[in-house]
Amino acid sequence: MITLSEYFMTILITCMIVNLGLALYGVFFKPNLIKKIIALTILGDTANTFALIIGYRMWVAGVPSRPPVFTEWRSNNPLLLLVFTKTAVDPLPQALVLTAIVIGLAVTLFLVFLTLQAWKIYRSVDMRDIKRLKG
Amino acid sequence: MAWNIPELITGAIVPLLAVFAFTLPLLAKVFGEKKFPGIWALIASIVAAIMSTYIFAVVWRTGKDIVYGFGGWPPPIGISYEVDPFNALIAVFTAWIMVLISIYSLWYNRHFDEPEWYYILLIGLEAGMLGCLYTGDAFNLFVMIEVLGISAYALVAYHKHRGEAVEAAIKYGIIGATATTLYFIGLVIIYGVYGTLNMGQLSLLNTEIYYQRPDLIASMGVATLLAVSLALWVFTYKSALFPNHFWLPDAHPEAPTPVSAALSGLVVNIGVYAVARFMYTIFGPASTIAPYYRDAVLTALFVMGFVGAFVGAIMMMAQKDLKRLLAYSTVSHTGLLYMALAVGMSGVPQAAVALGLAAMTYHVLTHGLGKALLFMSSGVFIDSAGTRDLDGLAGVGRRYPLVSASFIIGFLSLMGLLPLGGFFSKLMLYQAFMEAGMLVPALAVIVVSAISVLGYAKAMYSVVFATPTKEHHEIKLYGIHYMLALMAVGLILLGVLYPWISQGLIHVANSSLIGYGVREYQDAFVKAFHALLGR
Numbered sequence: 001m002i003t004l005s006e007y008f009m010t011i012l013i014t015c016m017i018v019n020l021g022l023a024l025y026g027v028f029f030k031p032n033l034i035k036k037i038i039a040l041t042i043l044g045d046t047a048n049t050f051a052l053i054i055g056y057r058m059w060v061a062g063v064p065s066r067p068p069v070f071t072e073w074r075s076n077n078p079l080l081l082l083v084f085t086k087t088a089v090d091p092l093p094q095a096l097v098l099t100a101i102v103i104g105l106a107v108t109l110f111l112v113f114l115t116l117q118a119w120k121i122y123r124s125v126d127m128r129d130i131k132r133l134k135g
Numbered sequence: 136m137a138w139n140i141p142e143l144i145t146g147a148i149v150p151l152l153a154v155f156a157f158t159l160p161l162l163a164k165v166f167g168e169k170k171f172p173g174i175w176a177l178i179a180s181i182v183a184a185i186m187s188t189y190i191f192a193v194v195w196r197t198g199k200d201i202v203y204g205f206g207g208w209p210p211p212i213g214i215s216y217e218v219d220p221f222n223a224l225i226a227v228f229t230a231w232i233m234v235l236i237s238i239y240s241l242w243y244n245r246h247f248d249e250p251e252w253y254y255i256l257l258i259g260l261e262a263g264m265l266g267c268l269y270t271g272d273a274f275n276l277f278v279m280i281e282v283l284g285i286s287a288y289a290l291v292a293y294h295k296h297r298g299e300a301v302e303a304a305i306k307y308g309i310i311g312a313t314a315t316t317l318y319f320i321g322l323v324i325i326y327g328v329y330g331t332l333n334m335g336q337l338s339l340l341n342t343e344i345y346y347q348r349p350d351l352i353a354s355m356g357v358a359t360l361l362a363v364s365l366a367l368w369v370f371t372y373k374s375a376l377f378p379n380h381f382w383l384p385d386a387h388p389e390a391p392t393p394v395s396a397a398l399s400g401l402v403v404n405i406g407v408y409a410v411a412r413f414m415y416t417i418f419g420p421a422s423t424i425a426p427y428y429r430d431a432v433l434t435a436l437f438v439m440g441f442v443g444a445f446v447g448a449i450m451m452m453a454q455k456d457l458k459r460l461l462a463y464s465t466v467s468h469t470g471l472l473y474m475a476l477a478v479g480m481s482g483v484p485q486a487a488v489a490l491g492l493a494a495m496t497y498h499v500l501t502h503g504l505g506k507a508l509l510f511m512s513s514g515v516f517i518d519s520a521g522t523r524d525l526d527g528l529a530g531v532g533r534r535y536p537l538v539s540a541s542f543i544i545g546f547l548s549l550m551g552l553l554p555l556g557g558f559f560s561k562l563m564l565y566q567a568f569m570e571a572g573m574l575v576p577a578l579a580v581i582v583v584s585a586i587s588v589l590g591y592a593k594a595m596y597s598v599v600f601a602t603p604t605k606e607h608h609e610i611k612l613y614g615i616h617y618m619l620a621l622m623a624v625g626l627i628l629l630g631v632l633y634p635w636i637s638q639g640l641i642h643v644a645n646s647s648l649i650g651y652g653v654r655e656y657q658d659a660f661v662k663a664f665h666a667l668l669g670r
Contacts, residue, residue, distance in 0.1 A: 027313050036309055043313060047320045054327040093326065096274055100319055103281045107312045110285060114292060114305050121298040130302050 012053070019046045033115045033125040037108060044104040048097045055093030065089050141193040145216050145269060146203040148186045149279075152262035155179035156255045163251040173241040176254040180237045180261060184230035187265065191223040198646065200659035202271065202335075209664045210271065211333045217271025219656055221496070221647035225408055226268040228500055229401050232507050233261045235618060239511050240393045242615045253293055253391070259286035260397060267405045271660070273322055273332045273417075276409065277315065280369060284311050287402060290394040291386045300389035307382040314369035314379075321365030328358045334417055335660025338653060341422035355423040363418055363432060367410060371436075374406025376473055377443025380466040384450075387462040388523060392514030395458060399465040400507035404499045407472050410436070411492065415479060415648040416656055426481035433477040440473030441576065444583045451590030456523045457513050460594050461506065464549060467587055468502045471580065475564050478571050485650055487570035492648050493640035494563035501556035501629050505548045508622040512542040515615070516598055519607050525594065530603030537616040539599045541623035546591045548626045551584045556629030563637060 002010075019042055026039025056065060068091035072080045115125055122130050155175065163172050194201060201218040204210050210217075218226075240257065247253050263283025270276050288311065292304030326332055329340050344351050368379070375383040387395045414433065418424050424432070447467025454460040475498065478491030515538050517523050520531045532539035548557035561580055568577035629636065646652045 024313070027309060033305065033309075040309060040312055040316070043316050047316050047323070050320060051323045051326075054323050093323065096319075096323070096326075099274075099278060103278065104316075107281065107285060107308070110288065111305070111308055111312070114288075114301055114308065117292070117295050117301045118298070118305065121296070121301060130298070130305075 009053075012049070016046055016049055016053075019043075031127045033111075033118065033127065033130075036127075037111050037115065040111070041104065041108055044100065044108075048100055051093040051097050051100070055090035068094075141190060141201050142203040144186050145190055145201050145218055146205060148183055148190075149262050149266045149269070151186075152179060152183055152258055152265070155182075156258040156262065159255050159258070160251050169250060170241070170244065172251040172254040173237070173244050176258055177234070177237040177241065179258050180230065180233045183261060183265065184227075184234050187223070187226045187230040190218055191220075191227045194218055194220055194223045200655060202659050202663035204663060209666075209668050210660055211331050211336045211664065214275045215271045215333065215335075215660075215663065216269045217335060217656065217659060218269055219647040219652065219659075220643045221411070221652075222268045222408065224496065224643055225404060225499065226265055228503060229264050229268065229404070230261070232401055232503060233257075233264075233397070235507065235511075235622065236393045236397050238618055239396070239514070239615065240391075242613055243391065243393055243514065246391060247293075253290070256286045256290045256293070257393075257397075260290065260402075263287075264401060264405055268408060271334050273325065273334055273337070277318055277322060280315055280318070280373065280409075283402065283405065284308075284315060284373070287394075287398060291390045291398075293391055293394070294389065297389065299385075303382070303385040303389045307386050310382065311369075311372060314372045317365045318369040321362040324358055324362035324365070328355055328362070333660065334412065335657055335663075337417050338419070339657040339660065341418060342653075342657065344423055345421040345425065352423050356428055359418065359423045360428040360432070363413060363424060366413060367432070367436070370406040370409040370413070371439070371473075372406070374403045374410075374469050374472075375466055376406070376436075376439050376469055377446050377466060378439070380443060380447070380469070383465060384459050384462040387510075388456055388458040392458075392510055392517070395461075395514075396507040396510035399462065399510060400503040403465060403469055403472075404503055407469070407476065407495070407499060410473075411476055411495070411648060414476070415492070416653055419649070419653055420479070420481065430480045433480050436473050437477035437576070440470040440477065441579060442470070443467065444470030444474065444579065445586070446470075448583050448587040448590065451587055452593065454590070455525050457517065457525055457528060457594060457598070458510070458523055460525075460590060461509055461513065464587065464590065465502075465506060467583060468498070468506075468549070471561075471564060471583065472498055472502070474576050474579070475567060478567055478573070479649070483571045487567060487572075488649055489641050489644045490563065490570055491567035492644035493637060494560060494567045496640050496643060497556075497560040497563055497636065501548060501560045501626065504622060504625055504629065505545045505557060508541060508545040508619060508626070509549070511615075511622075512538050512545065512619050513598075515610070515612070515619075516542075519610050521608065525597045526604075528598050529601040530599075531607045532599035533603065534607060534609065535612070535616060537620050538612070541616070541619040543595055543599060544623040544626055546595050548630070550588055550591050554627060554630050556626045559630050559633040559637070 023039045023043035027036055030036050066088045068088045070084050118130055119125055159172055159175055202215055204213050204215045206213055263279050263286055266279035288304050288308040291307055292300050294300045329337055372379040444467050447463045451460050451463040472495055475491050475495035479488040516528055516531045520528045548555035551558045551561040564580050565577050
C-alpha cells in the first residue's frame with residue numbers, strides 16, 4: 001500500500017521523464033519554430049522541476065518538510081537548529097532554479113525575436129521553408 | 136580585512152566588463168559619435184587584457200592558485216573564481232585576441248548601422264568567455280556559458296535583415312539552448328550526488344572517495360557518468376566538435392567578420408577548456424567515474440575528434456565560400472584538440488599525458504591566433520571583391536601585399552610548415568601520441584594535415600596567386616594591415632620560441648591538470664575556505 005505523497009511523487013517523476021522525451025522530440029523534429037521554442041520551454045521547466053525534486057527532503061520518513069526559513073534563531077537552542085537542518089527543504093536548488101528561469105526567459109525572448117524576424121523575411125516560421133543553408 | 140589585490144582583480148574583471156557593456160548605450164547617446172562605441176569597447180578589452188595579464192603574472196610567479204569568493208562567502212557556500220596557470224594562460228590569450236578583434240571591429244565599423252548594439256554584444260562575449268575560464272563553480276559556468284551563448288547567437292544574427300543570418304542564428308540558438316538546459320540537468324544530478332557544485336570541492340570529494348571510500352564508487356559512478364555525459368554535450372557543442380559542428384559552417388559566413396574570428400579563434404577554446412577542466416581536474420584519474428567510465432568518455436571524445444578532424448579536412452576541399460572553408464578548417468583543428476585531450480586514459484604514463492595536454496594548449500594558441508588572422512585578412516579581401524566566393528576573389532590579394540603575406544603565413548601555420556607555430560604544435564601532438572603508445576592518432580595528425588593542404592592550397596591559390604578576372608574595388612586599410620602583419624609575426628614567434636614555450640606549457644599542464652596540479656587546485660580551495668571562515 002503506497003501513501004498519498006508517494007503516489008503523487010511517482011506521478012510527478014513519471015510526468016517529468018515523459019516531458020523530457022517529448023521536449024527533446026519537439027526541439028529536434030518539429031519543423032515549426034514556435035513549437036520548437038515551446039518544446040524548449042517545456043524542457044527548461046522539466047529541468048527546473050527536477051532540481052526542485054532533488055532539493056526536496058523526501059528521504060525523511062514521516063516528517064513533513066519545511067520551507068528553508070529558520071525563524072527560531074533568537075532562542076540559541078542548538079537542538080532547534082538540528083531539527084531544522086533535518087527537515088527543511090534544501091534552498092540551493094531553488095536558487096539555481098531562479099537563476100535558470102531568468103536565463104530561460106532571456107533565451108526564449110531572443111529566440112522569439114529571431115522567429116519574428118524569420119517571419120518578416122520569409123513569411124513562414126516553418127524550418128522547411130526557411131532552409132537555405134546547407135549545414 | 137586585508138585587501139588582496141590579485142584576488143580583487145580576479146573578482147572584478149567580469150563585473151567590470153558588464154559595467155562597460157551596459158553603460159555603452161547611454162554613453163553612445165550622450166556622445167552621439169559613430170566611432171564612440173568601438174573606442175569604448177576597445178578600452179574595455181584593453182582593461183580586461185591588462186587585468187588578465189596581471190592575474191597570469193601573479194599565478195605564474197607565485198605558483199599558487201588565486202581563489203576569490205564573491206561577497207566574502209567562503210567557496211562552497213558562495214560563488215567563487217579559481218585561477219590556475221591553465222585557465223590564466225587561456226584567459227590572457229583570449230583577452231589579447233579580443234583587443235585585436237576590437238581594433239579590427241573599428242576598421243569594420245562602416246558595416247554596422249547601429250554600432251552600440253554590436254559592441255555591447257562583443258563585450259558581453261568577452262565577459263562570458265573570461266567568466267567561463269575563471270570560474271571555480273560549475274553552476275556559475277552554466278550562467279557564463281549562457282552569457283557567452285546569447286552574445287554569440289545575437290552576434291551571428293547581427294545582420295538581421297539577411298535571411299541566412301537569422302536562420303544560422305536560429306539553428307545555433309535553439310540547439311545551443313537545449314544543450315545548456317541538459318547541462319543544467321547534469322549539474323542537478325551532480326548536486327544530488329555530491330551535495331556541492333564548487334569545482335575545487337568536487338575534485339576534493341572525488342579524490343577522498345576514490346582513496347578512502349571505494350565502496351561508494353559503484354553507486355556514485357553511474358549517476359556521475361550520466362551527469363558528465365550531459366555536461367559534455369554543451370561543451371563539445373560550443374567548440375564545434377563533430378557531430379555538433381553543423382552550426383559553425385553556417386554561422387561563419389553570415390556573422391560579421393570580427394565575430395567569425397572570435398567564434399573560431401576563441402569560443403572554440405572555451406569548450407575545450409571546460410572539457411579539460413571536467414575530465415582532468417574534477418573527474419580526473421582518481422574519481423568516482425575512474426577508470427572504466429572515464430576511459431569510455433575519453434574514448435568517445437577521441438573518436439569524435441578523430442572523425443571530426445577528417446570530416447573537416449575533407450569538407451574543406453569542396454567549399455567555394457572562403458569563410459565556410461575556414462569554418463571547416465576549424466572543425467578539423469577542433470578534432471585534433473580533442474584527440475590530444477583524450478590522451479589521459481588509464482595506463483598512459485603521466486609524462487605522456489602532460490605532453491599531450493601541453494600540445495593541446497599549444498595548438499589552442501597557434502590555431503586561435505592563426506584562425507583569427509585568417510578571418511580578419513579574408514575580411515579585407517571579401518570587402519574588396521564584394522563576394523565570398525573563391526572564384527570572385529581571384530587575385531584580389533595582389534592589391535594588398537602585406538595582408539596577403541600575413542594571410543599566407545596564417546595558412547602555412549595551420550598547414551604545419553616548419554618555422555611557424557602550427558608545425559611545432561602538430562609536432563608536439565605527434566610526440567605525445569607516440570609517447571602514449573597511440574600509433575594511429577599519431578599518424579592521423581600527419582594524414583589530416585596532408586589532406587587539409589589541398590583545401591588550404593586552393594584558398595591561397597585563388598585569393599593571392601590566381602589571375603584577376605575582374606577589377607576589384609580598392610578599399611582603405613587605415614593601418615589594419617600592420618596589425619595583421621603583427622599577428623603573422625606572432626605566429627612566427629610561437630614557432631621560433633618553441634623550446635621555451637613547450638617547457639612552459641608542460642609546466643602549465645603539470646601544475647593545473649594532472650598530479651600535483653590537481654592537488655594544488657584542491658588545496659587552494661581548502662585554504663580559501665578556511666581563510667574566509669576566519670580560521
